[in-house]
Amino acid sequence: MAGQAAVLDATAASAAPGRARPIHPLIVRLTHWLNAAAVVVMILSGWQIHNAYPILPFRFPDGVTLGGWLGGALLWHFAAMWLLMANGLVIFAYGIASGRYRRKLLPITPRAVIADAFAALRGELSHARLDDYNAVQKLLYLGVLCLLLVIVASGFAIWKPVQFAWLTSLFGGFQGARIVHFLAMAGIAGFIVIHVVMALLVPRSLVAMLRGR
Amino acid sequence: MTRLFAPPRVLSRSDQRAFVKEALRRLDNPARRRFLKGAASVGAFALLSGCDITDGISAEGALRAMSDFNDRVQAALFDPVKLAEEFPESAVTRPFPFNAFYPREEAPAVDPADYALEVSGLVERKDGWTLDKLYALPQVSQITRHVCIEGWTAIGKWSGVRFADFLKLIGADLSARYVGFTCADGYATSIDMPTALHPQTQLTFRFMDEVLPRIYGFPMKLRMPTKLGYKNPKHITEIFVTNDYPGGYWETYGYNWFSGL
Numbered sequence: 466m467a468g469q470a471a472v473l474d475a476t477a478a479s480a481a482p483g484r485a486r487p488i489h490p491l492i493v494r495l496t497h498w499l500n501a502a503a504v505v506v507m508i509l510s511g512w513q514i515h516n517a518y519p520i521l522p523f524r525f526p527d528g529v530t531l532g533g534w535l536g537g538a539l540l541w542h543f544a545a546m547w548l549l550m551a552n553g554l555v556i557f558a559y560g561i562a563s564g565r566y567r568r569k570l571l572p573i574t575p576r577a578v579i580a581d582a583f584a585a586l587r588g589e590l591s592h593a594r595l596d597d598y599n600a601v602q603k604l605l606y607l608g609v610l611c612l613l614l615v616i617v618a619s620g621f622a623i624w625k626p627v628q629f630a631w632l633t634s635l636f637g638g639f640q641g642a643r644i645v646h647f648l649a650m651a652g653i654a655g656f657i658v659i660h661v662v663m664a665l666l667v668p669r670s671l672v673a674m675l676r677g678r
Numbered sequence: 679m680t681r682l683f684a685p686p687r688v689l690s691r692s693d694q695r696a697f698v699k700e701a702l703r704r705l706d707n708p709a710r711r712r713f714l715k716g717a718a719s720v721g722a723f724a725l726l727s728g729c730d731i732t733d734g735i736s737a738e739g740a741l742r743a744m745s746d747f748n749d750r751v752q753a754a755l756f757d758p759v760k761l762a763e764e765f766p767e768s769a770v771t772r773p774f775p776f777n778a779f780y781p782r783e784e785a786p787a788v789d790p791a792d793y794a795l796e797v798s799g800l801v802e803r804k805d806g807w808t809l810d811k812l813y814a815l816p817q818v819s820q821i822t823r824h825v826c827i828e829g830w831t832a833i834g835k836w837s838g839v840r841f842a843d844f845l846k847l848i849g850a851d852l853s854a855r856y857v858g859f860t861c862a863d864g865y866a867t868s869i870d871m872p873t874a875l876h877p878q879t880q881l882t883f884r885f886m887d888e889v890l891p892r893i894y895g896f897p898m899k900l901r902m903p904t905k906l907g908y909k910n911p912k913h914i915t916e917i918f919v920t921n922d923y924p925g926g927y928w929e930t931y932g933y934n935w936f937s938g939l
Contacts, residue, residue, distance in 0.1 A: 518829035535828065536932040543934065544744035626825065627762045627904050627939040628755050639823070639831055 487677030488596045493565070494674055496556040503552060504653065506531060506545035511650055513538035520643045550617060566610075573603045592667045609656045616649035741932075749936040756938050758872050762903035765821045770886070771832035776893050777907065778863065779927070785893045786862040786913050793897055799858075799918035802849025809897055813883060815839040815847070820878055822903035824910070825939055836901045838882035842875040850919045858924035859900060862913035867926035869902070869909060870936065878903050881914075906937040 489497070509531035516524045517535040532538025560566040577600035584590045585601055598606065622633040622642035636642035664671045776782045794806030819837040826832075845852065852875065858868040873879060882901040883890055890896045895912025902910055908928050918924070929935045 514829070518826070520829065536928070539827070539934065540741040540745055540932055543748050544741055547744070547747075625755060625939060628757060628760060630763060639825065643829060 488673045489677055491677065492559055493556070494677060496552050496559075497674055499548060499552045500556070503545045503549040504657070506541055507549060508650060508654060510538040510541035510545070514542060515647065520640065520647055546617075546620065553613060553617070569598055570603045570607050573600055573607065578604050592670070595667075595670055595673050605656060605659065609653060609660075612649045612652045612656070616646060616653065619643075619646040619649060622646075745932075745934050748934055752936040752938045753870060753872070756870075756872055756904070758876055760904075762822050762878055762939070765823070765833050767821060767835065769833050770821060770835055774834050774885075774894070775830070775832055777826065778912070779865070780863070782893050784863075787892055788862050788897050788913060788915075790897060793915075795898070795914065796916040797848050797918070798916065799920045800851035800854045801919050803847075809883075812839065812881075812898070816843070817883075818880065819884075820880060820901070820903065822878065822901075824903075824907050826907040827933065827937070835886050836880060836882040836899075837884035837887070838880045838898065838901070840877065841879040841881050841900065842877070844881050845874060845919075854919045855921045856919070856924055858918045858920060859911040859914050860916040860918075861911050862915050865911055865913070865927050866924070867909055867911050867929065868924035868935075869900075869905065873902060873904055873938065876902070876904055904939050906939065908933065909937050 509529065512525035513527075513530035513532045514535060516527070516530065530538065532541050581590060581600040585599075590599055590601075618632065619636050619642045621629055622636050623639065623646060626633040626639050626642075633639055633642055636645045664674075776785075778785065790809050794808055795812065796806055797804055816839065817837055818840055819835060821833060821835045824832050824834060845857070850857075852871065854871055856868045857871065857874045858866070860866050878901075880901040882895070882899045883897065885891060885894050890898065895914075898914050899912040900910055900914065909926075926935070
């Protein structure tokens with residue numbers, strides 16, 4: 466019986482080309498890890514930059530920051546931003562053009578999000594299929610994509626408040642843009658915590674992001 | 679853990695002069711990229727692994743190259759006719775913050791009687807400028823926002839001569855790449871010619887309708903609302919026009935040179 470099932474599986478795999486495709490194509494895995502590196506550098510150097518003149522009344526411990534001092538942190542920040550943006554453009558273009566975002570992240574309804582959130586809290590949410598996101602996952606991925614757009618836009622508003630004055634005023638001025646930039650960072654950092662915990666709880670998902678399946 | 683570019687300590691005046699002189703000498707050197715070698719030994723790896731790889735890969739070269747790339751991107755983004763926002767007098771920040779690499783008491787006291795601004799480099803008329811001659815030039819005012827690299831901002835009112843007018847008066851080569859500044863407090867910086875010619879770039883003699891106070895840069899500063907605060911030199915003693923990259927005080931430590939807003 467077991468042998469027969471294996472034969473059937475193998476037949477199905479070779480007969481249906483869709484099954485042979487990896488869960489995460491190479492471009493998704495590559496851009497995922499480049500993005501992860503860029504985001505970590507941006508956040509840790511950003512904490513050091515924040516410490517020079519905190520926009521919210523606290524400082525990050527120096528031990529968790531990158532750059533050593535303001536000038537070093539700015540060098541890291543303004544280097545990694547090109548990686549973040551170039552990599553982001555590639556994967557946004559791919560995600561939209563290939564239909565991957567539409568397939569993976571839509572449709573999403575508030576009702577489904579609430580139902581899946583409760584199911585998740587009761588520990589009843591299945592991760593049997595890595596290529597099929599539940600509504601909470603869809604919400605988190607869509608949310609972090611939006612936050613990445615907001616953090617890049619507010620970053621430009623802080624970097625070029627004269628050349629892109631319209632963008633800076635959109636965020637309520639220079640200090641407003643700093644606050645938005647900070648809050649978007651906090652949202653992304655929160656996402657990373659959940660994302661990493663979930664990946665460790667379902668190690669197969671981590672393997673899939675490395676090997677493709 | 680190795681720090682990326684140690685922040686400077688407060689030095690005595692003579693130490694500052696010696697330091698800046700040495701720094702600028704090194705900047706002139708083709709090997710200036712090595713000035714900070716070792717200071718940037720892969721902060722990220724040291725940070726993540728908790729160990730120090732001083733003999734390992736140095737990230738400094740790559741970071742410096744990216745900063746040079748960012749200079750070029752910013753030069754391309756710079757719109758020579760785009761004006762920085764101007765404000766009503768009621769928006770002025772009081773008191774206006776003092777900021778320098780030394781405490782307020784150490785701001786230099788320049789004697790106006792024997793002061794003369796030197797102009798040099800690619801200019802036709804190199805005679806010095808007394809304050810009376812400078813004050814006699816047509817003056818303009820601006821109320822603009824000063825943006826510090828640290829993240830704070832302050833609005834002030836500055837008056838003086840439009841820098842583009844001054845450059846034309848001295849017969850500067852307007853196709854040269856850089857304008858450099860030497861200052862009485864041992865500071866130095868340099869800017870690109872398009873920013874030097876921007877309509878809001880001002881050789882400033884007055885602050886809040888009074889003679890520029892000592893702590894804000896007497897006898898003159900260069901005011902540019904299109905660049906970060908530290909690019910606005912105070913206590914200027916010499917202005918030079920050149921095609922050789924002159925660098926600057928904070929730029930030597932790793933602050934980005936163009937730093938346009």
